[in-house]
Amino acid sequence: MATRARTDPATEAWTLLIKLMWSQRGRLAAWAGEEGLSPMQVHALRHLDPERPVAMSELAESLVCDASNVTGIVDRLESHGLVERRSTPEDRRVKRLFLTEAGELTRGRLLGRMHAPPPELRALTPAEQRQLRDLLRRALGPA
Amino acid sequence: MATRARTDPATEAWTLLIKLMWSQRGRLAAWAGEEGLSPMQVHALRHLDPERPVAMSELAESLVCDASNVTGIVDRLESHGLVERRSTPEDRRVKRLFLTEAGELTRGRLLGRMHAPPPELRALTPAEQRQLRDLLRRALGPA
DNA sequence: TATTGTTATACTCTATAACTATA
DNA sequence: TATAGTTATAGAGTATAACAATA
Numbered sequence: 001m002a003t004r005a006r007t008d009p010a011t012e013a014w015t016l017l018i019k020l021m022w023s024q025r026g027r028l029a030a031w032a033g034e035e036g037l038s039p040m041q042v043h044a045l046r047h048l049d050p051e052r053p054v055a056m057s058e059l060a061e062s063l064v065c066d067a068s069n070v071t072g073i074v075d076r077l078e079s080h081g082l083v084e085r086r087s088t089p090e091d092r093r094v095k096r097l098f099l100t101e102a103g104e105l106t107r108g109r110l111l112g113r114m115h116a117p118p119p120e121l122r123a124l125t126p127a128e129q130r131q132l133r134d135l136l137r138r139a140l141g142p143a
Numbered sequence: 144m145a146t147r148a149r150t151d152p153a154t155e156a157w158t159l160l161i162k163l164m165w166s167q168r169g170r171l172a173a174w175a176g177e178e179g180l181s182p183m184q185v186h187a188l189r190h191l192d193p194e195r196p197v198a199m200s201e202l203a204e205s206l207v208c209d210a211s212n213v214t215g216i217v218d219r220l221e222s223h224g225l226v227e228r229r230s231t232p233e234d235r236r237v238k239r240l241f242l243t244e245a246g247e248l249t250r251g252r253l254l255g256r257m258h259a260p261p262p263e264l265r266a267l268t269p270a271e272q273r274q275l276r277d278l279l280r281r282a283l284g285p286a
Numbered sequence: 287t288a289t290t291g292t293t294a295t296a297c298t299c300t301a302t303a304a305c306t307a308t309a
Numbered sequence: 310t311a312t313a314g315t316t317a318t319a320g321a322g323t324a325t326a327a328c329a330a331t332a
Contacts, residue, residue: 009272010260016279018257021164022186025207029323038298038323043165056314064168066301071315073299093308093313114161117153120282128278129152135275136159139263172300181300181321199291209324214292216322236290236331 020120031113035106036080044073045082045099045107046114053086053096082106163263174256178249179223187216188225188242188250189257196229196239225249 032042040063047062048054056074060067074097077083082103088094099107121129175185183206190205191197199217203210217240220226225246228238242250264272 009269009276010264010267011258013272013276013279014260014264015258016276016283017160017164020279020283021160029207033324040299057312060314064172065299067314068302068316069300076298091309091313095314115154115158117157120284121153121157124153124278124282126152128281129156131274132278132282133152133156133159135267135271135278136156136163138271139267139275140159140163141263183322200289203291208322210291211293211325212323219321234290234332238291 020118023120024118027118028114031110035110037106038076040073041077042110042114044070044077045103045110048083048097048099048103048107050099050104050107053098055088055094055096056085057094059097077103163261166263167261170261171257174253178253180249181219183216184220184223185253185257187213187220188246188253191226191240191242191246191250193242193247193250196241198231198237198239199228200237202240220246 028039028042032039035042037045043063044059047059054062056070057067059074060070063070063073074083074085078085080102082100084098084100085095086098088096117129121132124132171182171185175182178185180188186206187202190202197205199213200210202217203213206213206216217226217228221228223245225243227241227243229241231237231239260272264275267275
């Protein structure tokens, strides 16, 4: 009945995605809480790299927030013993973030839970799951 | 090379979805800011229904946060003139939330922007967009 | 007694502006 | 001068606990 915009497939797909992701809100908060962390601290942990120490400014960009916030977020992760700040020799203004042993373990635990597909995706058949994966690979670029 | 869990299709799809949704973080904050609102206030607006006034407790459930937060969030929406609280005659403990005219307009503007698919989805062909929509309809239930 | 919503409290996230120390 | 990170500040989101009004 002339609700053409509403039934555009990309719009409907996106609206369903928003709904799906929002429905996961509570899970992350709960998992973070079990580790004594806030959701934002978990996201910070998620964007740190055990292989390649990340600078404060890089983390600010990953978290899409002002650099001044990152100071506090990293302060709290550091006080939990999960992260260490170290100045770089090349440019002593820059501080890189190293995961401690505990930090790597916590990060691994959280990532394992976060990356586990929710019931909605597990409800799809294996063929559908592959189809979804392929579509998202396509959408998110060749990388 | 034996990274079997990582290559499970559902897990990869979900990981890509997390990445996609996170990449949209800045857009919502920007749109909210243009309306003088916070992201959370926008989500609250999103969960209000122009057709069916929602109770405070219902909104708390939709937002997946404690009822005590909703008091403050609705206070701010009300002070912006977007929402009105009204006690119900049947049970005078519950307060239902009515959108004002301005509230409906603001909500409509924001929803229009939020539901517009991001570049990643527009990059898919129409056939792929329909495929994605159908998969998500399946995943999110028969409704 | 139980439930709806509010208040009080303490902590976290948030951006802006001013600052320090490097470069 | 410019940049990386911090501090100060004020406002918003967060849960917990205690409370008022109503059922």
